Amino acid sequence: MQRMSKAKAPQDSFVxxxxxxxxxxxxHLISGEFHRVVAQKGLTxxxxxxxxxxxxxxxxxxxxxxxxxxxxxxxxxxxxxxRMENRxxxxxxxxxxxxRITLIAIAPAGQRFVAELIDLAAEHERRVLEPLGLARSDExxxxxxxxIELHDPLVEDGGAFEDEPE
Amino acid sequence: MQRMSKAKAPQDSFVxxxxxxxxxxxxHLISGEFHRVVAQKGLTxxxxxxxxxxxxxxxxxxxxxxxxxxxxxxxxxxxxxxRMENRxxxxxxxxxxxxRITLIAIAPAGQRFVAELIDLAAEHERRVLEPLGLARSDExxxxxxxxIELHDPLVEDGGAFEDEPE
Numbered sequence: 001m002q003r004m005s006k007a008k009a010p011q012d013s014f015v016x017x018x019x020x021x022x023x024x025x026x027x028h029l030i031s032g033e034f035h036r037v038v039a040q041k042g043l044t045x046x047x048x049x050x051x052x053x054x055x056x057x058x059x060x061x062x063x064x065x066x067x068x069x070x071x072x073x074x075x076x077x078x079x080x081x082x083r084m085e086n087r088x089x090x091x092x093x094x095x096x097x098x099x100r101i102t103l104i105a106i107a108p109a110g111q112r113f114v115a116e117l118i119d120l121a122a123e124h125e126r127r128v129l130e131p132l133g134l135a136r137s138d139e140x141x142x143x144x145x146x147x148i149e150l151h152d153p154l155v156e157d158g159g160a161f162e163d164e165p166e
Numbered sequence: 167m168q169r170m171s172k173a174k175a176p177q178d179s180f181v182x183x184x185x186x187x188x189x190x191x192x193x194h195l196i197s198g199e200f201h202r203v204v205a206q207k208g209l210t211x212x213x214x215x216x217x218x219x220x221x222x223x224x225x226x227x228x229x230x231x232x233x234x235x236x237x238x239x240x241x242x243x244x245x246x247x248x249r250m251e252n253r254x255x256x257x258x259x260x261x262x263x264x265x266r267i268t269l270i271a272i273a274p275a276g277q278r279f280v281a282e283l284i285d286l287a288a289e290h291e292r293r294v295l296e297p298l299g300l301a302r303s304d305e306x307x308x309x310x311x312x313x314i315e316l317h318d319p320l321v322e323d324g325g326a327f328e329d330e331p332e
Contacts, residue, residue, distance in 0.1 A: 014218065014221070014222035014284055014287075014288070015218055015219045015222045015223070015235060016222070017307060018218075018287065018288075018291060019196065019291050019294060019295065019303075019306070019307065019310075020193070020196050020197045020200060020287075020291065021215075021218075021219075021235070022307055022310040022311060022314065023189060023192055023193035023196060023197070023310065024193050024197060024237045025234070025235070025237060025310075025314050025318075026189055026193075026310045026313045026314050026317075027186070027189035027190050027192075027193040028237045029313070029314060029317040029318060029319075030185065030186050030189060030313065030317060031186045031189070031190060033317065034186060049187075052180065052181055052184075052187075053181045053187075055180070056180035056181045056182070057181070068191070069181060069187070069191070071190045071191060071194045118180055121180075121184065121186075122180070122184075125184060125185050125186065128185060128313070128317070129185065131312070131316060132309060132312070132313075136305075136309060137185075139302075139305065139309075140185070140306070140309050141183060141185065141188055143298060143302060143305075143306050144185075144188040144189065144191075144192045145188060146297070146298070147192045147195070147196065147294070147298075148188065148191050148192050148195060150297060151192075151195040151196060151199065151294070152191075152195060153195075
């Protein structure tokens with residue numbers, strides 16, 4: 001405690017106003033609320049993210065792009081996809097011109113399974129955004145999208161969420 | 167794919183405009199950048215979060231409060247704290263009046279270790295916020311704080327980040 005003053009905090013409590021901490025807490029709380037619904041449907045959070053992402057994308061997607069959008073590490077995502085392929089929720093499709101690339105697409109069973117959850121997710125999102133009002137909600141999304149664009153390295157470097165295994 | 171139209175997406179691609187997905191991606195990208203610096207210093211992300219949180223708080227903190235602020239599950243946090251206590255970076259302190267509660271405080275070795283990282287984190291945050299400008303940065307933090315306040319259940323229910331063990 002005696003060294004507190006050395007931390008050069010930009011305000012009284014560094015973590016209270018530290019953007020990465022605020023983003024992590026908001027993300028954790030908001031997602032966590034809906035993840036209870038996801039669990040009730042028998043899906044893990046990773047499976048939900050994969051299905052929701054694939055269901056709302058026009059065509060099949062590379063594993064790298066899917067990893068970025070689902071915020072999962074590629075080895076983790078590969079295991080999740082194995083499991084989901086066994087349940088016929090997703091399918092792997094070889095790339096038309098580059099055989100080294102495998103694309104992932106949602107399968108009809110996955111579409112059926114996730115449709116209701118996507119409706120519930122949209123409803124949950126509406127409840128979350130309601131207290132902010134339309135203008136602040138749009139501004140928040142615009143700012144987040146800009147940050148994602150500025151910081152997306154567009155490379156497949158793993159990720160950082162899964163720091164402490166259970 | 168044929169069921170896409172049933173998803174009632176609030177815009178063309180559901181996930182593209184879905185707040186929890188935007189929060190997760192922004193949080194992952196922004197935190198991930200700094201976590202490379204954290205790893206170079208030999209800390210895990212969880213250890214960094216614990217030290218940064220304790221270093222910027224006026225006094226010792228309950229495990230529940232620390233779990234919320236670090237976005238870690240309590241069993242995970244307990245293991246992390248065991249490790250850090252062995253290194254004399256943190257210490258456990260019994261609560262003055264309620265013996266069932268253990269408080270966590272940063273120890274001098276932890277303060278010394280984290281001081282430089284907090285300076286680097288503040289510098290990283292300034293670079294992240296610079297393209298947004300002061301007004302939008304403040305608005306973003308204000309909105310995130312409001313969402314955290316509205317959605318913090320103030321109960322110690324575990325959390326949801328560590329879905330897929332490595």
